[in-house]
Amino acid sequence: xIRGIYAVVVLDLKRFxxxxxxxxxxxxxxxxxxxxxxxxxxxxxxxxxxNYQQFIFAGVVGLSMLFTATFAAISIVxxxxxxxxxxxLVAPVPRAAIAIGKIVAGAVQAAAQGAIVLPFxxxxxxxxGVGEVIALLGAMMLASLTFSAIGVAFASQFKSVTVFxxxxxxxxxPMFFLSGALYPLQSAPLWIQVAAHFDPVAYAVDLMRGAxxxxxxxxxxxxxxxxxxxxxxxxAGVSIRVFNRGEDDSALGAxxxxxxxx
Amino acid sequence: xxAVEVIGVVKRYDRVEALRGIDLTVNAGEKFAxxxxxxxxxxxxxxxxxxxxxxxxxxxRVLGRDVVAERDAVRRSLGxxxxxxxxxxxxxxxxxxxxxxxxxxxxxxxxxxxxxEILGQLGLTEAADRPARTLSGGQRRKLxxxxxxVTNPGxxxxxxxxxxLDVDAxxxxxxxxxxxxxxxxxxxxxxxxxxxxxxxxxxxxxxxGRIVALDTPRALKARIGGGVIRLKTDxxxxxxxxxxxxxxxxxxxxxxxxxxxxxxxxALPEILRHLPxxxxxxxxxxxxxxxxxxxxTGRGFGGDAAVPANGAGPRGPGAGGGA
Numbered sequence: 001x002i003r004g005i006y007a008v009v010v011l012d013l014k015r016f017x018x019x020x021x022x023x024x025x026x027x028x029x030x031x032x033x034x035x036x037x038x039x040x041x042x043x044x045x046x047x048x049x050x051n052y053q054q055f056i057f058a059g060v061v062g063l064s065m066l067f068t069a070t071f072a073a074i075s076i077v078x079x080x081x082x083x084x085x086x087x088x089l090v091a092p093v094p095r096a097a098i099a100i101g102k103i104v105a106g107a108v109q110a111a112a113q114g115a116i117v118l119p120f121x122x123x124x125x126x127x128x129g130v131g132e133v134i135a136l137l138g139a140m141m142l143a144s145l146t147f148s149a150i151g152v153a154f155a156s157q158f159k160s161v162t163v164f165x166x167x168x169x170x171x172x173x174p175m176f177f178l179s180g181a182l183y184p185l186q187s188a189p190l191w192i193q194v195a196a197h198f199d200p201v202a203y204a205v206d207l208m209r210g211a212x213x214x215x216x217x218x219x220x221x222x223x224x225x226x227x228x229x230x231x232x233x234x235x236a237g238v239s240i241r242v243f244n245r246g247e248d249d250s251a252l253g254a255x256x257x258x259x260x261x262x
Numbered sequence: 263x264x265a266v267e268v269i270g271v272v273k274r275y276d277r278v279e280a281l282r283g284i285d286l287t288v289n290a291g292e293k294f295a296x297x298x299x300x301x302x303x304x305x306x307x308x309x310x311x312x313x314x315x316x317x318x319x320x321x322x323r324v325l326g327r328d329v330v331a332e333r334d335a336v337r338r339s340l341g342x343x344x345x346x347x348x349x350x351x352x353x354x355x356x357x358x359x360x361x362x363x364x365x366x367x368x369x370x371x372x373x374x375x376x377x378x379e380i381l382g383q384l385g386l387t388e389a390a391d392r393p394a395r396t397l398s399g400g401q402r403r404k405l406x407x408x409x410x411x412v413t414n415p416g417x418x419x420x421x422x423x424x425x426x427l428d429v430d431a432x433x434x435x436x437x438x439x440x441x442x443x444x445x446x447x448x449x450x451x452x453x454x455x456x457x458x459x460x461x462x463x464x465x466x467x468x469x470x471g472r473i474v475a476l477d478t479p480r481a482l483k484a485r486i487g488g489g490v491i492r493l494k495t496d497x498x499x500x501x502x503x504x505x506x507x508x509x510x511x512x513x514x515x516x517x518x519x520x521x522x523x524x525x526x527x528x529a530l531p532e533i534l535r536h537l538p539x540x541x542x543x544x545x546x547x548x549x550x551x552x553x554x555x556x557x558x559t560g561r562g563f564g565g566d567a568a569v570p571a572n573g574a575g576p577r578g579p580g581a582g583g584g585a
Contacts, residue, residue, distance in 0.1 A: 007364035011350070014361070018352050084358070086348040087409060090312055091365040092337040 004093035008101025009108070011084070012075065016109050023116060030064040030117045033182075034124050053124040058136075058209035059181025061114045065140070066147045066176060066201060068113040070168055072106035073151030077161045095243035099152065103236055106148030107141075114140050126212060135211035143204035146228050149235035150175075150200065156242040175201045185217045200231045263326045265290045265417050265448035266311060271320035273306050273471075280306040282471040284320070288450055288464075293443050295462035296452040297551065303471040304452045305345075308421050311450070312342050325416060338366070341410035345422040348406060351395035355386060355405045358394060362412040373412075380408045384438060400431030407438060418442060420451035424458065436461060456551050467555055474558045479551065486549035486557060489526035491533075493519040494543040501539050508536075522549075 034053060038060075042052030079085040088098065118136075121128045128136075154167055178192060179201040185193055196202040202217075203224040210216040218224045266288035273281040281303045288294040298304050309315040310322055313333045322329045324336045349358045356377050363373025381390045384404050389397050394405060403424065410418060420439070424432040436458065443449045451462075459465050459479065466476040475482060495501045498519055505512050505521065510533070512521045523529045526546045534541060 003364065003367050007361060010364060011361050014353060014357060015350065084348060084350040084361070086344055086346070087342070087362060088365055090314060090337055090340065090342050091362070092334040092367065093365055 001094055001097050004091075004097030005101040005104060007093065008088075008098055009105045012072070012102070012105035013108060015075070016072070016105075023113060026064065026068060026113050027116055029067070030060045031120065033060045033063065034117075034120065037182075038124065051125070054126050054213075055184065055209075056182050057121060057124045057126045058212055059179065059205050061117045061140070062143060062179070062181055062201065062205040062208055063176055064117055065110040065114040065144050066150075066172060067168075069106045069110035069144060069147035070151040070154070070172060072109045073102065073148065073155040074161055074164055076102060076152065076155040077158050077164070080159070096240045099156070099239040099243045100236060102152050103145065103148045103232075103239070106151055107144040110144035110147055111140055114144065128212075132212050136208060139204070139207040139211045142225065142228050142232075143208055145232050146200050146204050149232045149239070153235040153238045156239045175199050178202060179205045180217060181205045200228060203227050203231075263290065264288060264323075265292065265325060266294070266450060267321075267323040267326075268307070268311075269321045271307070271310065271317045271322055273303075273310065273315065274318045280471055281310075281317070284468075284471075284473055286466055286473060286476060288448060290448055291443075291446050292464060293449045293462045294451070295459040295465045296450070296468055297456075297459045297465050297555075298452075298468035302468045304468055305421065307468070308419065308452055312340065312419055312421075313337055338413065339416055340419060341413060341415035341417070342419045343403075343406045343410045343421065343423045345425055347402065349394050349402070349409060352393055354391045355381065355394055355397070355408070356390040358405065359408060359412055362409050366413045368412075376412060376414075380411050383411075384408050398431075399427055400434055403427060403431065403435055404438065407435070411442075415447070417448040417450065420449065422452055422454060424453075424455070432458070459551055465551065467551075467558065469555070469559045475554065482551060482554045483549045486522060486553050488522050488524040488549070490547050490549055490553060491521050491523055491526045491530060492545040492547075493521075493533075493541060495519070495537070495539045495541050497539040501537055504536075504538055505533075 034057065038053040038056055045052050115137075118128070118133070154171070155164075158164065158167075178195050178199045180188065180192075180196055181201075185196050185202070185206075188196075196217075206217045207221060207224050207228070210221055216224070218227075264287045266286070268284050268286045271281055271284045272279070284303075284307060296304050296307065306315065310317050311324060311329060313329050313336050316330050325339050327335045327339070329336050349355075350361075353361075359377035359380060360370075360373045363376050364370070368376060377390075378387075381387045384407065386401065386404055386408060389401050389405075394402060397405065406423070418439070424435050427435065432455070439449060439451075440461070451458075453459050462479065464476065464478055465482060467474045467482070475485070477485075493501065501519060502512050505519070510521055510523070510529075512519045530544065530546060534544065
């Protein structure tokens with residue numbers, strides 16, 4: 001099991017490394033949010049320019065991680081159709097190990113993408129001390145696992161990549177917007193505050209921001225840890241179930257693809 | 263202990279019965295071919311033995327282990343080459359093998375060593391560090407074989423492994439497989455190419471979910487009961503009548519005339535001397551596996567083999583196409 005997870009992670013990180021240029025292009029989006037949107041909105045908001053950038057910093061890092069994790073998860077859909085995974089499916093590796101490996105590998109990629117935004121923190125007016133960084137990295141670890149589990153749980157349902165942009169717009173964007181990444185939930189309309197309670201991204205972003213500012217929306221913050229742990233476990237369970245379903249039809253879960261012609 | 267044992271295996275998809283009761287035994291160390299047209303059930307049977315599908319009924323064992331109940335043990339003992347590529351094209355051959363080793367539970371150091379070993383064994387060392395997609399078709403197929411060998415399996419499963427390769431690359435591939443078989447491995451393969459099936463010790467002909475014959479290539483061809491004569495004349499209709507009058511039964515059909523004879527080389531001069539119409543072309547050939555398939559099933563093979571359309575469907579032997 002552990003060796004299977006390890007093998008999946010090594011495979012995905014080797015593939016990720018081939019695309020390492022994406023790390024740099026992936027930096028563009030958070031920087032645009034931070035220094036264009038942040039500066040523009042900040043100067044006209046009650047929070048004030050510097051304060052607004054400071055406020056959204058954690059949210060923007062979270063956004064970057066959320067989309068990286070989802071993008072990484074898309075590889076599952078490709079894996080079903082072509083290539084190396086055919087051979088993996090006949091290796092003595094439990095399907096559960098494949099699901100967990102995919103989640104871990106996606107989380108590593110998301111965390112890496114998030115981490116390269118951190119050096120820009122001082123420019124956004126976010127002072128980073130050693131304590132803040134350690135707390136933030138811890139929160140990012142949990143957040144990236146959450147986002148990756150979300151991505152894998154979705155990707156495991158799909159046979160084709162064409163529907164994926166639809167999903168990311170219909171699911172990821174609402175989750176991001178409701179998370180309070182770009183505005184304080186405290187002063188948001190009540191319905192948003194209520195909805196945020198059902199949004200795992202909100203808990204993840206809140207933990208990351210809290211790690212930097214010491215101020216949390218969800219209190220006590222320990223409860224956020226529990227919520228995220230539960231979300232990760234539940235979503236991993238969903239993915240494992242879907243992957244296991246494929247055990248008898250030579251596929252990885254939902255799809256019926258690949259080399260078998262009847 | 264037989265390498266593969268299949269007893270009464272039935273596989274039903276929603277409404278389709280892909281396998282209708284398969285029984286076969288592959289002996290250890292044997293080269294065994296599964297030959298049949300598309301849709302015959304080859305790939306389904308292959309998938310069941312490869313633990314990718316479960317049989318609806320019946321039992322299948324690989325090296326004495328049940329493919330359902332002892333799936334992981336079976337997986338550990340198998341090396342499989344699929345019809346489609348199953349290597350990560352963007353990674354190097356060495357990385358592919360290393361990863362496969364990890365998936366089979368080897369430690370990193372052991373997996374690296376094993377990868378280097380196999381690459382050397384298959385003559386791929388030079389190409390090992392380039393992305394797989396930059397290799398030639400033949401090299402990539404060899405890499406697939408290398409991947410299947412990572413676990414040093416006692417049995418090798420090949421599913422149409424040379425599809426799309428040119429003749430040279432195919433020959434190279436089979437030479438490699440021959441070497442592996444010579445070292446005592448069992449090789450179980452499916453194929454479309456007749457000449458590939460001929461290298462097998464035994465062949466199972468499969469059609470519509472059933473094994474229609476299982477024997478050595480020589481014994482299968484002996485079932486035809488002679489050689490095949492093909493004639494093209496100025497007036498085939500008259501030639502057919504003449505042949506019928508002389509107790510030589512040509513197969514029904516248009517175009518060429520085909521007939522089976524126990525001793526075609528001796529019969530042909532007599533036919534040519536006495537046939538009342540001019541002969542344009544004549545050919546004698548040994549019965550091919552395809553002729554055997556036609557005789558047993560009444561249907562052609564499709565795919566790569568050229569089978570003359572034979573509307574009425576041949577009833578007797580020898581209606582087959584070229585070898």
